[in-house]
Amino acid sequence: MEFGVLGVVEAWIDGRPADLGHSRQRSVLGVLLVEAGRPVTPDQLIDRVWGERAPQRAAGALYSYLSRLRRAVAGAEDVEIRREPGGYLLTVNPQVVDLHRFRRLMTTARSAETDRSAAGLIEQALGLWRGDPFAGLDTPWMAAMRRTLLGERFAAELDSNDVLLRLGRHGELLPSLLAAVAEHPLDERLAGQAMLALYRGGRQADADEQYRRIRRRLADEMGSDPGAELRRLHEQVLAADPALSVVAGDVRAPAGPVTMAPATVPAQLPADVRAFTGRTGELSALDRLLEPLDGGEPPLTVALLCGTAGVGKSALAVRWAHRVREAYPDGQLYVNLRGYDAEQPVAVADALAGFLTALGVRGPEIPPGTDERAARYRSELTGRRMLVLLDNASSVEQVRPLLPGTGSCLVLITSRDSLRGMVAVDGAERVNLDLLPLPDAIGLLRKLIGPRVDRDPDAAAALAAACARLPLALRIAAELAAERSDVPLPELVAELGDHQMRLDLLDAGGDPRAEVRAVFSWSYQNLPEGAARAFRLLGLHPGETAHVDAVAALIGARPGETRRLLDVLTRASLVQAGRGGRYGMHDLLSAYAAELAEGNDSEADRRAAVTRLFDHYLTSATVAMATLYPDGAAAVPAANGDPGATAAAGDPDTARAWLEAERPNLAAVCTNGAAHGWHRHAIDLAGTMFRYLDAGGPVAEAATVTASAVAAARAVGDTEAQARALSNLGRLHRRQGRLPEAAETYRQALRLYAELGEPEAEALVLRNLGSVDWRRGDYRQAAEHYQRAGMLCQELGDDDGRADAVVRLGLIDARLGDGKQAAERFGTALDLYAALGDRFSEAYVLSLLARLPHHPVPLEQAEAHLDQSLAAVQRAGDRTAEAYVLTDLAAIHVRQGRLAEAAAHLRRALVLLRRIGDRASEAEALNDLGQVLHAVGEAAEARAQHGQALMLAEDFGDRYEQARAHDGIAAASGDLGELDPARAHLDLARRILAELEVPADQSRWTPSIQSTVTGQPRARA
Template sequence: MGVEFALLGDVRVQVDGRDLDIGHARQRCVLAVLLIEAGRTVTTDQLVDRVWGERAPVRARHAFYSYISRLRTALRDVAGFDIARRGGAYVLHVDAGTVDLHLFRSLLGQAREATEERRALALYDRALRLWRGVPFEELDSPWLASVRDRLLAERFTAEVQRYDVALDLGMHDELLAELATATAANPFDERIAGQHVLALYRCGRRTEALTQYREFRARLVDDTGVEPGDQLQRLHQQMLASDVPRIPSARREDEAPGPVPRQLPAASPWFVSRTRELDLLDDARDAAAGVVVVTGAGGSGKTSLALHWGHREAGTFPDGQLYVDLRGFDRVGRPLRPADALQGLLETLGVPPEQIPTDVDARAALYRSLLARRRVLVVLDNAYDAEQVRPLLPGDVNCLAVVTSRDRLSCLVAREGAVPVLLTVLDESEAVSLLARRVGPDRVAAEPDAVAQLVAHSARLPLALAVIAGRAVGNPTFPLSALAGELRDERARLDVLESDGTTSGVRAVLSSSYRTLSPDAARLFRLLGLHPGPDADLFAAASLAGVEASRGRALLGELARTHLVDEHRPGRFRSHDLLRAYAAELAESEDSAHDRRTALLRCLDFYLHTGFAAERHLAPHWPPITLTAAQEHVAQLPVTDYDRAVEWFTAEHDTLLAATAEAARARLDVHAWQLPWVLSTYLSRRGHWAYRAETQRTALAAADRLDNDVARATSHHLLGRAEILLGNQDEALEHLRRALDLSARVHDTTGMAVAHFSLSSAYDLRQRNTTALVHARKALRLCREAGNRVWEAFILTAIGWYHGKADQHAEALAHCAEAKLLLDRIGDRDGRAHNLHCLGRAHHGLGQYTEAARCYRDALALFRELGSPYLEAKSLDHLGDALQAAGDQPGACRAWTRALEVLEPLAHPDAAEIESKLLDTGVSR
């Protein structure tokens, strides 16, 4: 994941090139202060003062804690980012290289220490390109305003130092315009005045240089009464005596000019943003990288990027710009041969046709010789592979080759040291900007909802947006909502996105990539269009295709090289919506209905059987179901322990939800009720109770279609437990009673016991303690009949909890202690965590607050290990109660504050009760 924290302009955070929502202005202000002070410990009082100054509201500290919590949530997936609390202070841990302000200062330090002037200039340029505007201009903070003034001064100093280096390198021609602007903006700065005068003189404009000096001196004397310093006066005397050291221009005026090609096609007038990619191209130029490879899917705007940058930087390559369309992925014809490309390049460089060698290697050698000591940009567009490109690369470090391709050209990166620039789809704001530029800002602003739909239906692919814009411009009286309506149907979307030409529509561009695939890779691409989730791992893809994992890896590699899939995280592959639609369209036309259904079954079997194995690590005590047998050729992914199981569920959460819905849609009813069972424990632990209820309703409908009482009993039970967590106690009781009846009908003793256990929980939440105990004791009797010691321990703990709620704390302690003996032998962490929590409550009720706090701390540590944030928060809440009862008010407030931080992402109503406890203490959170 690539992350950038931007302070040198408006405050923002970008992850993989896309802006992250970091909240309103005051919250961004908190983040800005922390980023400025990254790595340094700052007290809460200092932070509050820097955010609000003298205008801090009464509850500023409370608001500050809230902002800290929200920032932690918003940035929780950013590797290496951590806001740590140390007593009454905070310290932000972050990679300084990801914060533009700290990177700016680091680059300046390197530039000033560099012994080679060209490297120093490249470092200055890289540092100054980090600036996007005036820092913190949108934020209202006196402290940040003072930091802004210091930063602007640092930038000014860096610009002046860069001018010195550039002048030493003979870049006086290129600097004249900049120095004229700088002189006008800083009319009394003697150093800039001297640089401007010197540049004019070295450009052969001695009279203008002397005039410039006289005007500066007069201005300085008239306004300040001070003469110029010794250095500037000495330069003036040297100019009068024509004794200023002459440095040749970096343009090498002594060389024969030769032909200067200007071959770049016109750049698109609708090019937008791509700031990160343009910066990478700038860095490659400054570092004399030699080769840049711009890769991305068909229609992602690779050529537009290369041409936009090439025209912008034409002055950096005074000896010309060459362009070749290598036709690597043309719908018709073959890729251009290197020999033919070299023929055209040599003729452009002035070589008569009869003097061009016939041998490819000889042509390449002559081509490199002609480019030696020149500064030329070579754009090699639409390359098929590295072998086509390699003979066309210049050999001189002053030249730069920009290669665009749908292939990743990895061997150019590995062997030639090419700089890779990966072009993905536009982010939402960029896509809207493109439409506004093409269609008109007023028309876009008038229909924001329709524009949002157009952006979504285009998958933010520049080519698709261009086709949409073309249709809108061609029908200026049509509302944009009408065009959005045409694109709403996924099956017809590619038809709508065909342009007037047969080779420039979205389907045609995607087809030209598809046609390059091997038959097996093409089949996998088609079948990935059937995959239900947002992305797939290697094993799911291999299962779809019915191949070994090693073969699946090779085929995915082929698809990734041509950007028909994107490995957006290690081992996880996805395609944008238009590629998925195209793949599904191909599958429907080229694969039989039987083959498609069999592939989907293999995919669902992979998720079902892997999920079952993972669930057994999460809740081994829960009564298992009997799985449907897997198809042949389903990949096996070993899930070896609890942590691996949680990782797998976290990665596959969205896909498992989508797989459940797809199984129901396809009437694969066994999968439609068993996949929700697989998901149930994970969803409960993570607080996703609405999803748990939704999937169990899907399961229950499938069980009814199957007319399967075991499936009905299981689904009613799990749906009832989900309704308990959602607070829908009437619905919970109805489902749990039905589960109990069905379990009795199929003679499932353990199922009956667990149903009684769940009924006891439901009645407990309705404050019907006696009824809860009746069901718990029935559950205990049935468990002992079945010989299920794990559930016996769970139910003993529950009985202890109910006694505690009735203020029968001695009885509660006795039942929990009996359960603990069983759990110590069994080793079930989930059971032990609940048991410790219940023991804590019993000790609290008996006035044993220290022992209660110990139990709560041990319980919350286990709940944290288990990945159960709601129960972790409950333990923290009760820990706070115990600490308050023991007289440790600060400790209680810390526990409650941490409980709120855990609950906030869950949006749970319990947070209000904890908040009120904090307010009652009079101590700010």
């Protein structure tokens, strides 16, 4: 018997496929195959097969699935599914499971004696892949495991490239290398392989351009430079180094495994700390946490670093995390929770959204609620070895939802609080950080100041004591001492003592930060006035880091002068310089700077500074949006010499890079502005950014920003802005699959537009509200909304809006079985669009007519219109519209009998829909592709596509697409001779359609054999 998970989950007995049942049952087998030889508990099986959507009777269903699977494998030798004390166990020879055979072959290849042997083994390993792992199965655990396995395949492909390059096969390898580079433009190992192949093919200039291309992308998107290895290869290419020539014959493989590039994984740790000193005892205590435990699966390891502000918790955590990161090859996650920032602590929901985005979860798939996000986060980490650093936590409540659910991960937490609950309930191991021992404190000063410490040991000891032996204070004092190298150390210590006394007189409240504030004060008092003012105002910035252009706006200076002032602050260790012209501050310093600003700068000056900053962000964002979307209606403000606006302009790639880099700050401006009186900035910036966030930003973040605009509009009584923000928020809810919330938000917007007397906006919201009802299967209510919208548009003379409403009504007619009425409505819309000269919409309506059964349509005309539309949207870079046009073209090609072309268009559309996160349209395209594949006789692949569509539609709540998926699975199962599953899925399809009042006796555009359920065109709403 043989088993496969590297594609559709399958099993073969004596070369014949075994009946493994429906998708949930296959999911159970998939889990057991991955864990072959290891028991899996019932709770683990339920979590991996259903995720958070497990039904109440999941245990009973699981038992039933296992019983059927036992019968399916009963005819095979040495294969058994049995219950043991630790759970359910699949006993099987790992070499009959393609996943384990793949891994064994790759292990052997990486230690092969010759490259020819390695090449053959890798070829065998990659030949086992039949598609994406667990195709058609899309639970959170399956999705996470799929990403892990695809990473392993990518690593194998990279290893194969290295071997083939050493064998001199660069010519045959080059086309696939260039295609892979286009798909993975930031992978340095892949870029180096392409450079080498180009160079060996006599294309030195192209190899040079390949390097320059990845260098630009790394700088723009990551703020980094290529690594040393790639830079060295580039130098060899430019120098035509003979070492790059192919060595004749079979090159011996290096001893040991071939160096393997890791799969794309999060690597979010901050840079290690310069001149780190001491803490050997604490580092040893942390090391002991990694010692293996006896017994079964280890519990989750949670390390807790506690201590007062400035004691060096974050520095120690980052230092140790870098030391042990190799033990966690699946990546490192990091978040500064800013738990002690009274204004901007990071909400748990936002931290989870950031982690999910880093783990590859698409924006629309990020759940709306905190609990749901935490569950998805735990599912994503299942089976991964990852390190999670939670910095500056303030409470157990801020941390607990961020804990993984697997012992394969390590969590490192820093906090000023002891977080007793983490120790008592979650088993955290606490390591308390005290002040640095005096010898270590002096040692840190020695590293930073140099021999002066040894020349005046008493003064050095006094300086360490004055800094309370806190690393942060020691670093600041050392920088000031280094800056004033001509002043004897005893004099500097005496000067600091004077500042300490003054602060003690001013603050006798026992504040534990008083001593470190003395050091801050000492350093601050030695700043030139311009730098001192810049430092104070930096405390007012709402984000974690700021670009020099933003700082220039905040302090009201030119960029050149701003850079000079920031250099002064950097040398004083009061700010940290980052990549790409960005600067940040320690949270204690930020709080101290804000305190100074309140005491030294008038309220009018502080408000003017923040207003300049918010103006800068609003102006620059508007310029960037106008560059990225030149068809937008918003007027572009004058830059007025703002360098940030200039930086955001230029070509669309530049604008997109600026928006992406500044997105956290833009979001902070919206939320901060709404909360502290800059309501107009919050409203305008949220509205300006909406199209960008809606198209490519995390949907959860877009919803937070848009909700802040709703609150700001309510605060100032701007009903029109509130209605507009509510309408945008409704769309975001709809994309997240939160259909009830979307409907309620649209209703609020509708009421406000009715009060304002804005019938055109009212008609648009009615159409959008109808689209929610359409998705929920309430076609009668949707039709009422569309009819009202159509009448409003007719009264207004808005032929475009009227045509849209008519199209939507036609879609309802088609779905409810009235093809004649649908054709008439589509004809009316076609005439309206023709009069408007809207050829894009004409093409869409023609594709809808082509989907109607037996309706005569000039297919060549429809195809020509769609080809023109496709070219236009591709030029504009509109991926959403491109995906829609491709699905429309597929419908035309089906009517023309060009099924292979239809399938190709649908596959391309699916790639785009997944990138943009359009889950509803993805489900429809999957069902369409399944129908086409079934029509050409690929029943197994058709069933896999319908299975994926079913899971998406169930998550999204689209009952009609569920019916289509069930019908497609029934048809494919019937063709494969699996009549019981076919009948079961067919019954489900008919039951859903009966509930929706959709007739089940229409023919669809690719009719199935086993079923009469119809497939109709989707709504563009």
